[in-house]
Amino acid sequence: MIDHIVVINDLSVPKGGATALALASASAFRARGYRVTFVTGDDGDNPALRDQGVEIVALGNKRLLSGGALTALTRGVYNRAAADMVARWIAANDRPSTVYHVHGWAQILSPSLFAAIAPVRARLVYSAHDFFLACPNGAFAFLKTGAVCTLTPMSPGCIGANCDRRSYAHKLWRVGRQAVQRHHYDPRHSPPVLAIHESMRPYLMRAGIPDAAIEALPNPVVPWCSTRVEAERNAEILFIGRLEATKGPDLAAAAARAAGCTLRVIGDGVLRESLQASYPEMSFMGQQPPAAIRGYAERARMLVMPSRYPEPYGLVAAEALWSGLPVIITDTAFLADDIVAAGAGLAIEPRDTLAFAAAIRLIAEDDALARRMSEAAYGHTRGLALTPDAWIDRLLDAYARRLAMAA
Known part of the structure; x- marks a missing residue:
């Protein structure tokens, strides 16, 4: 039985859809009476989340491009402070009925997160809001032209492809980061991956993530207008x-x-x-x-x-x-x-x-x-898409299945 849900995401203030969904899930879980912890790479300055009774564990870092180039190059590959924070929290708080859901890590938490959460991978699920689990540039695209990439991630062809929007040197940095990520996260033995669209499946499988590990879970949607806009x-x-x-x-x-x-x-x-x-x-x-x-x-x-x-x-x-x-x-x-x-x-x-x-x-x-x-x-x-309640039901079902398998 689930008694504690840990939501992990780079940011605690919405800058895009992935963070908005991570925050929405934390709020909804708390509203349903679950104990919820939100682990974030930023300063955790989200009073609304705290007022709902969500525990916030914050690293206090900023997004990669907010710091100097050298800091971004090193911390983006392996943020040791993030790994230490997450590992310490798990050691002090983990219980057999705790489940973990990772949303985003590419901006602050870095691939070091995969090392920190290794002890609890049996009770872990990922959301694939993008392709950073599989692809060095996170998009399966040539970012200067927008052309869709058909290469196998981390293959010689992938490594040699100049697909970064900045430079080939930056692409090689992305390759290095992906190599560190794969050292701690083996896609062939991946925990469940919740893909936001069924069409993501073949791309994720191209990186070695098994078909059986991928579950299509559409996003929740609240329309802006309850009646049809004429x-x-x-x-x-x-x-x-x-x-x-x-x-x-x-x-x-x-x-x-x-x-x-x-x-x-x-x-x-x-x-x-x-x-x-x-x-x-x-x-x-x-x-x-x-x-x-x-x-x-x-x-x-x-x-x-x-x-x-x-x-x-x-x-x-x-x-x-x-x-x-x-x-x-x-x-x-x-x-x-x-x-x-x-x-x-x-x-x-x-x-x-x-x-x-x-x-x-x-x-x-x-x-x-x-x-x-x-x-x-x-x-x-x-x-x-799903209604918010249906989405939360599907998430809780995924967590319960994960706990059952771990038990």
């Missing part, structure tokens, strides 16, 4: 996400301008200042709470998600779909085929500005099409 009555294009190159806000702005449409951008990041200077006709709202996002969604014609690299999921796309918004999505995103098959949106190559703009105009200028896509999004995409 997208056919609206005009604005919506972008929600971090304002960094990986998410493609610059590609969205360029395509919206080419289409003669207004883009409303919700989110923050390093590109915000330059985007505001280059696209003064667009609306930049910064970070917004869910209640405000609902208001913007009710006035939107569509959502665009033009990520430069393959997205294993794309939480904002699912939130938009369940609210009744058509979605234009990168054709390499794993949700792309599902969205197109449901008639709920279009898949595009986001670097092709003219084609992207044409897709925007198609939905913007055809009210009947916008309505059909909106109705399909609202009514025919429920199988792409």
Whole structure:
């Protein structure tokens, strides 16, 4: 019987979907009466989590790129302080009824985490929000072009491929980090891996993770709007996400301008200042709470998600779909085929500005099409995600099975 759940993640403040899900699970477990500990690499400054009674164990480090280059190079490969913190906590607190769930480690905790949690691997599960369990650059993609990678991770071809967005030297650093990770985590004998989309399975298996160890567990979704947004009555294009190159806000702005449409951008990041200077006709709202996002969604014609690299999921796309918004999505995103098959949106190559703009105009200028896509999004995409309660039920079931096997 589960009596203590330990959630492990680099960050305790949401910067992206993976951290938001780790935090949501901790809150939900506590609400159901479980003892919950949240182990994090940052300073653990999350009063809401503490107020719910979640114990926070914090390292106090910052993300890799926040420190100096030498610190990032060394601590990113093996953060000894993180390993020591986790190992000490396990030695002092572990019980046979404690389960561990690892979400993210690539930004702070580093592959040293795998060494620290080795004693409890029999009661451990991983979430694959990305591909860092399997691939040195975490994306199975050539990051300068966005092309999908077909190589076997850590094979000679992989090691020789210049797939990093910065330089080949940085790729070799990633290879070294992956080698350290594999020293402590043997994918051939992996604990259960919860993949956020079934299409992740062959990629994870390419790294040696057994088919039987992989379980598809879609993300939980709470739609922004409880009734269908009448997208056919609206005009604005919506972008929600971090304002960094990986998410493609610059590609969205360029395509919206080419289409003669207004883009409303919700989110923050390093590109915000330059985007505001280059696209003064667009609306930049910064970070917004869910209640405000609902208001913007009710006035939107569509959502665009033009990520430069393959997205294993794309939480904002699912939130938009369940609210009744058509979605234009990168054709390499794993949700792309599902969205197109449901008639709920279009898949595009986001670097092709003219084609992207044409897709925007198609939905913007055809009210009947916008309505059909909106109705399909609202009514025919429920199988792409789980409700929060169903998601928590599935997690608890995975934990219980893990405990039973350990016993």
